[in-house]
Amino acid sequence: MSSQDTVPGIRKSLLIDGELVATERVITSINPATGEVVGYAPDADVTHAEAAVAAARRAFDNTDWSTNVDLRVRCLDQLHQALLDNVEEMRELTIAEVGATRQLTYANQLAAPIEIVRYYADLLRSYPMTEDIGEIEIRGQKHRRWIEKESAGVVAAITAYNYPNQLALAKLAPALAAGCTVVLKGSPDTPLITQLLGEIIANHTDIPAGVVNILSSSEIAVGEVMTTHPDVDVVTFTGSTVVGKKIMAAASDTLKRVFLELGGKSALIVLDDADLQMAAQFAAFSICAHAGQGCALTTRMLVPRDKHDEVAQLVSAFLQRVPFGDPSDPKTYMGPLITEKQRDKVDGMVQRAVAAGATLVTGGEKVSPGFFYKPTLLAGVDPDSEIAQDEVFGPVLALIPHDGDDDAVRIANNSAFGLSGGVISSDEERAIAVGRRIRTGTFSINGGNYFTPDVPFGGYKESGIGREMGTAGLEEFLELKTFAAAAS
Template structure:
């Protein structure tokens, strides 16, 4: 199977593009049409074992972990290959993920830019730090630290942004000198398969250093987590699965780097630009169908302007263009799968059964009979402990909560197990910064600033995860620290 010249039905194991064991494949479904767009390789336990063995051998027996110049050259080649194949990748992201063409440009361009940024960092990064002289019991010593790669990295990526997350993990892991097994998501496998083809055919990355596995089985990644030959797991996905990974990883005490879910608050004060502040939430819950971990899905408004804010949000959501992702006017396409659409619908139905009434939406759009679509949905003033207020929906559902004053806004914002992202809008910028510092979240938008960038670390507090992706801190997640000393 090819997509604009890119083979998307192969695994990459030990430098070779191969079929899954026994030639096993499974259908890849377009979420907008509910039709198969082709097949992906369906890896077996044997395929996983072969990929792990290849990565382990490549780390232990080749110069990849120590040859910085080779890593720089190979990452430059990968960056160039990605740039040259931008259009087929973008088309794949619309076809298998459901990303609207209106959004797919930046969703491709920014992650590819990150590959170049990480390579630039590698060129100037100091892996050794001199700690100077010290003395213990009269014995002098010269001390220093060196940063070394962990070894074999198992990278497990989600279906909502498979290429972006894959590159955010693979580029720094490889730059740091690790070898990698990339496990793609069952419902969006082609982007990671195509990445494997680029590595195999357009770079000098040695055999075994980078391996790609796709599978119809969600639990296939557990074999990476439990295998003692794998030194680090880098996972992006739900908090529930993150807990499972920590449990399994404990068996071999391997590092588990987790970027998990969110239920991010957007605090908009009465003196803010209400169109801007409220619009940030209404846009984000519709962008890619709300299928983003940092979506500002809780809108917090002062009680004094609550009804006005609800009216503004209702008007904005009502006007949000959605439907066919190939239509350049649409901001929102379908949800990624029938299973996920059913999950979102069930959460909304439970909220209604518990006494909530959607102000807007809450159902499959009747005008779109084909595709996994769900209407932009709005709830207001539900109890703080309501499931749909507390739990991540991962769909186009916005909840609006009222607060009494600044302290109450912070309390409500922090009243969740999550702490991934958030936002604050007010007419007093110093106030916005003050409140942002009180919200326990890893990234905060202050009066409309955008945090995403190759140099900005991304990750969460509390049950939104462990560790940071992107930036120098994200690169260093893939490095161990060794202290050394010698007689002075």
């Protein structure tokens, strides 16, 4: 049975102020593996966005959600259980709409995001909302000081298409744990899975009306309402750096707190003592994870110059063995790109790279039906070229030669981005020393996996501002209030 056979076909409801609201206008959701229609999602307009913000504002100002920790813990527990109870429906919809492989739904596409809710429910049980900073004497008078951590307010959360469950829950769970109210807008490329989350919240939790509002929309104006509305206190966005800059500028008029998780062009550095077979396999399968549609993937592979050709052959052999195709098949490792437009963008960048002097070792071909692109290796890449500097968001690896550790560090840091990276070496201390010189928010040593709910995730430079997940993710949604009381 394919995923299409078990996916609900049509969803026509937004979640606004505790009600599932129908719209006449819809977004057509397309299965990227087949090009066929999955279903129809509600297409919110500015009126819906304003209603959602108003509902979130009322829920924050007029209920005890922001101060009732016990209620928040109970609701997060309920949400976690509801997600588990509905996981198979979520799985099939994620496969059909996102093009995620069945394998990935047991990891970062679904199973891992659900555990983010569990993590924040548990963290909230023990997280100290008050910090005593002691007594001090000033001009003969003693003063007792302490800090209280308060909810930041109404949150506008906007997510991308590539990992919709992860991105939504990595924003929603900590915001709710902090006592914020939320307006969440999913990507118009993957609207159905976001609206399913709204239905689960409405039907299976005691989260009060207005605390969570979920929209899907094709209108740019809806995002503009969310990022400029005076009743919104915090904006959290995951997507492209270009859009992130526009959101930051738009939010500046009302001085909102802005958290941005943006693009990446991460480097995998192979040192001269590395196991080349292991490095090649890691690089090849990493770049093909979700067809390369991941901001933290290592899309540049930096190898010793005298081993460049050997590594190219090894990586090419692994890429040619990557199973791609029907994402509902448990044996499939790589699925499609999200749209024909995205595939054309990827192919255009590959063709321009070859024209600029890079060598196409393998791949560089569209595969139909659906929006598939063959795993691709470009060798002899100029570190200053477009393909080495700009985010591709496809299964394309750029192989770049380096002349030792210092040169590798220089090339890795020669980027506007600073999200992630990795190094492979037989000497762990040497690898860690190299990693400490790379200006990124996360870093992997010999394939180490940092992506879990308790670990902060985010980047330097144009990869963003702030962190998601971990204690740091909760604190993005808290304000600090300092108290001082004159001691009697």
